[in-house]
Amino acid sequence: MRPIQVFFIYLTVLIILPAEAKSRDLILATTTSIDSSGLLEYLLPKVYKKLNIKIKTLVRGTGAVLKIGINGDADILLVHDKDSEISFVEKGYGSFRKEVMTSHFILIGPSKNPADIPTNENTVNALNQIAKSKSLFISRGDESGTHKAELRLWRLAGITPNETLKRRYLETGSGMGATLNMASALNAYTITESGSWAKFNNRGNLVTLINHTSDNTYGIILVNPKRHKHILEINGRKFINWITGLEGQKAINSYKINGKRPFKGTSLIEEKNK
Amino acid sequence: MFIIRFPIANRIDDLDDLGQGFTSAASLIISLDTDLLSILNLSLRVSLSAVFISCIIGFPLGAFLAYYKFPGQKGLVIILNSLMGLPPVVVGLIVYMLLSRSGPFGVFGLLYTPTAMIIAQTLLVTPIIGALTRQILEDLWFEYSDYLKSLEASKIDSMATLLWDARFSLATVLLAGFGRAIAEVGAVMIVGGNIDHITRVMTTAIALETSKGNLSLALGLGIVLLITTLIVNALAQLIRTKYN
Incomplete structure (x- = not known):
């Protein structure tokens, strides 16, 4: 044929x-x-x-x-x-x-740690450090469970990220993986979930900074x-x-x-x- | 999803993401992974079916708009031409709302099936086929009108003659439609849901692997998709030269 x-x-x-x-x-x-x-x-x-x-x-x-x-x-x-x-x-x-x-949720960020977050710091202090620094923070921004958990942590820290971090607070509006890819490319801090992080393959320079920010x-x-x-x-x-x-x-x-x-x-x- | 066996032993670590992309494309092709084949098969099935249906609608529609001049015809042509730029996500969203259980066609339970994906891609491709067909046939009609009128050919015969004589140009139109369908991710993601083994196609698989951070595997899949498109186009060219 x-x-x-x-x-x-x-x-x-x-x-x-x-x-x-x-x-x-x-x-x-x-x-x-x-x-x-x-x-x-x-x-x-x-x-x-x-x-x-x-x-x-x-x-x-x-x-x-x-x-x-x-x-x-x-x-x-x-x-x-x-x-x-x-x-x-x-x-x-x-x-x-x-x-x-x-x-549980975890805080991850660049290994150079430009916001100088000490290891095993509590989450409220860590978020304050990030707010004071010049580093980027990436948020899911999509009404997901992880996004809402992140917003709860900011509230605990008494920070309104959009106002305090202004253009350093980036809302991706995408899924967990896409957000992690962005964090990796931009050397930014972000809150993620332990299971997704364990499985993620494009970490770049990102490391875990706080192992347990809150339960999930x-x-x-x-x-x-x-x-x-x-x-x-x-x-x-x-x-x-x-x-x-x-x-x-x-x-x-x-x-x-x-x-x-x-x-x-x-x-x-x-x-x-x- | 895919089990990748790298034939070129452990040198993979030395390569950057781009290099790894080509290596994983090569190993995907060599290993002929059954998951990959079924995804590729679904991609072709959905897109070729959509293009086929679009041709059935688009060719006569294009011929009709090229042949008849009536009030509002120009307006229809403008609308058809602008529909070529329909964003896939918008089409996906509309089809989702129509096929959702809460939508007007919800009773058929078509959401998250390959059929829903074919419907969405058909909506995307039909304007391209229709608009390009109209343009080609209208140009041809300038050459043919005196001749066809002298033969006293009927309207249907005239349109059929135009379509037949433009068949080689129309083959390119078909390929343009196919290119749009096979490369599109926004619509099939929304109406198909990217369900493993059921509605996962090449483009949604690439998006998924990218989101997992498996960049080289994602690129490898992209290269496989590109090669497939190349083969389809080469086949079309082969048919064309054979019968030209």
């Missing part, structure tokens, strides 16, 4: 082939920090093996994920901004919310099937029960990046505290 004929046959097959499978997979909308950490690539095959549920993941910032949930374009949301999660469920957009796991709690929400009839409630509940159950929690705890375990299952933490 001549190559041209092969090409046309290929083209015809492409167009005729059915575009998608008949039954719908469960759709999980989650945050860019979770996606950057690689956790789901580790968990989802286990879910498929155990529950025979296939899951499609969609990745946006927490604010955008909640909007996807309001529109009913995902079945399950895995996000990290407790206040907006609770109000999401209270407004009836979600059936219920369960806490899944925690990691992830909650899981089932989008309310009463508002959207097409929501896959049964499989959604099965998945939520698995990930908040012993097996899922153990799997989360055992996920390692470069020898570190960035996530801790919520129910296992509580048991330890008892």
Whole structure:
């Protein structure tokens, strides 16, 4: 057969082939920090093996994920901004919310440390140092969980970054990875999440300056099937029960990046505290 | 996502990002990674389908606007020409809102499927095909009008003749449309969602790897995409010279 004929046959097959499978997979909308950490690539095959549920993941910032949930374009949301999660469920957009796991936020910056932040400084002082220095600070600026956590830290420090840092405070409006790339290229300080940072490959001169600025709690929400009839409630509940159950929690705890375990299952933490 | 085996042993560390990009492109091609092949296949399937549908709409539309002169025709031409500059993210957003479960076509459950991506790219490519076709056929119509009128050819026959005689120019129009579709990331990212194994195409994979900080792998994927586009264009040229 001549190559041209092969090409046309290929083209015809492409167009005729059915575009998608008949039954719908469960759709999980989650945050860019979770996606950057690689956790789901580790968990989802286990879910498929155990529950025979296939899951499609969609990745946006927490604010955008909640909007996807309001529109009913995902079945399950895995996000990290407790206040907006609770109000999401209270407004009836979600059936219920369960806490899944925690990691923490960290402060990273250039290894030359132009703002002279001492090691193991507390976060409030460190942010004040940055505000006083001439260094750049990069913010997600996208209403994501990480962005809101960062804003809480500025509030704790009593600083309004837009006013104090002015043009040294850069809001990227992008995902975690894009923001880290910018921080790396500009030698800037930024707040990021421990899991995404552990997995990030383009660090340049960036180093961790504060290992734990605040806790980062992830909650899981089932989008309310009463508002959207097409929501896959049964499989959604099965998945939520698995990930908040012993097996899922153990799997989360055992996920390692470069020898570190960035996530801790919520129910296992509580048991330890008892 | 990809398991990269670098055939050129551990010298990878000595190279800068650009050099590593070419090395990872080479190793991606050599290893024929199945993930890569399925992503490449989806890219071609989505973009070629979109171009195919756009041609079915755009060629007759262009011929119609070239052949008929009516009040408002100029206005339509201006609109069609400006639609060539439609930003992909805007198209993505509009298609998202139409296909969202809360939107008018939500019941079909098409969001985050390859079909949604084909719809978005079709909207992007059709104006390009339509507008360029109109321009080419209008120029040709100046040469042909006396001849076709003397033959008393019907309107349909006249338009068909114009399309047929311009076929080699129209092949270039088709390639311009294909170039737009295969290189576009904004629309497919929004309506496809970049879901692994389902709606991940070359451009969204490149964006993803860049966001992970895997710059050399991202560049490697970019080079593979470029080579693919080159092959498609070369094939088109081959067909053209053969039948010209």
